[in-house]
Amino acid sequence: MTGAEIGLVIAGIVAVIWWVIWVSAQRLDRLHRRVASARTSLAHQLVARAVAALDLAHSGVLDPASSIVVAEAARAALASMMDDGVPLPSSGAIQSELSGTIRLALGEPADIDLLDPVGRELVGEVAATWYRVTLARRFYNEAVGKTRRRRRSWPVRALRLAGRTPMPLTFEMDDALPETLPHPQG
Amino acid sequence: MRIGIVCPYSFDVPGGVQFHVRDLAGALISRGHEVSVLAPADSDTPVPDYVVTTGRSVPVHYNGSVARLAFGPMAAARTRRWLADGEFNVLHIHEPMPPSLGLLALWIADGPIVATFHSAQTHSRAMSVARPFMRSPLEKIRGAIAVSEDARRTLVDHAGGDAVIIPNGVHVNAFAQATPREEWRGTAERPTVAFLGRLDEPRKGLDVLLRALPDIRAAVPGLRVLVAGRGEVGAKALGAHADAVEVLGPVTEEAKGSLLASVDLYVAPHTGGESFGIVLVEAMSAGAGVVASDLGAFRRVLDDGALGTVFATGDPAALARAIIGRLHDRPGTQDLARAAAEAVWRYDWSSVVSQILAVYETVAVGHVEEDRSTRGRWWER
Incomplete structure (x- = not known):
């Protein structure tokens, strides 16, 4: 081979390597942005559910004991979300506690049938926001799973394409919708 | 909301996915949303006025049956133009796996993308062949929906990843x-x-x-x-x-x-x-x-x-x-x-469309924040 041919082969190899790196970096960047928006959405839905629960607790629809407990759990859930004024899903345990508290306070399906229209609307709001929490958490954990798998691939690890972006973690909480809640409506 | 829906199968022949797309678009419009549907169809096939067609489709053996699909540079160009003109808040792709408009749209677009997986297959050679090509486009889906537990399992087994189950709608x-x-x-x-x-x-x-x-x-x-x-x-x-x-x-x-x-x-x-x-x-x-x-x-x-x-x-x-x-x-x-x-x-469109809208909102909410901080909406490759 002449010098020119060797040069051409080396240029080809460099081009292929550059292309692999470029595609990998682009894919990883896309996944990181996806995780970021899924996380924003999850935080948004968790805040919306806590606010809906707080509204329900303050409405006088529930019995006094349930009202106090739900209000406390909702306030704790909201407080745990606020970090420098930006909502962040930081504690699954506190969100799970809110789930359990609402489930207990709502009682049986028959109890919901007894509510007046205002009560039913408030409960419907809790149901709608809760359903969105289950969706947002599914989508967030799915984005995290894909990103973690991508970050274990060789080009990403060898070239530290992830930079300083921390490894994302799944968000675990008890978000099983209570059977008593009306079917999710928009 | 401005919603773009992609149907990979031609409107020339009736089929479950086509009916689903048509009914979903109708239900969304009656709730006051702006909807545009991209689908293959011949120029003489009557389609609702919210459907943008990409022209002729070809019968292709895919996944054990014959489906009318659209692909090639012409279909890609029309898909690209439809995405650019639409400025959608959410893009909803039906059946992104078959080699047709769904896959093209997924390849071109980026942003708040929802996809619905309709089919359930125990094994398919087409899917095994497609797997390496699909991994990167499938990563773009921000909200995956499966119409049944069987469809969800097909997605998990063949492509990895999870989906929420929202059943097909019926009037x-x-x-x-x-x-x-x-x-x-x-x-x-x-x-x-x-x-x-x-x-x-x-x-x-x-x-x-x-x-x-x-x-x-x-x-x-x-x-x-x-x-x-x-x-x-x-x-x-x-x-x-x-x-x-x-x-x-x-x-x-x-x-x-x-x-x-x-x-x-x-x-x-x-x-x-x-x-x-x-x-x-x-x-x-x-x-x-x-x-x-x-x-x-x-x-x-x-x-x-x-x-x-x-x-x-x-x-x-x-x-x-x-x-x-x-x-x-x-x-x-x-x-x-x-x-x-x-x-x-529970399968009535009134309930099903609410659940699908909840998915749109969940996916779009996060994106608005991202939009403000980083870059344009329909960033194209």
């Missing part, structure tokens, strides 16, 4: 209020049983029903079987039972509702490949009793037999026993049908 009222026709109505002496679906497609199971006929007619001599759907039934397949079988040919949506509202039983003898079982839900909405093979999708719709009778898939003797049992117990069959007509409301 329950259209079937609940369908007018029965006297000539199709069953009586105690002459009960009627309906079969719907392509007659020449083995997995629809007409053959299983025909082979069960001798046993059923021995117990129920007055039985009438009404068969509706495209395709031919050979005289040989009918054999000595031609007098009990009435072939109606293809029927309109309206006639389908009337048929299901008139008959005593709807029979679904499918042998496989069913992801959801929308006809079962339609029959239940119309108030027909249901006898179906015990495929996973059907068992879930029938709540494991609480809303209808299931029999061992592909077994004519078991099907005969199930049909005879239901026809001999008319009050019991009516009770089941009443319970079923109540239970199907």
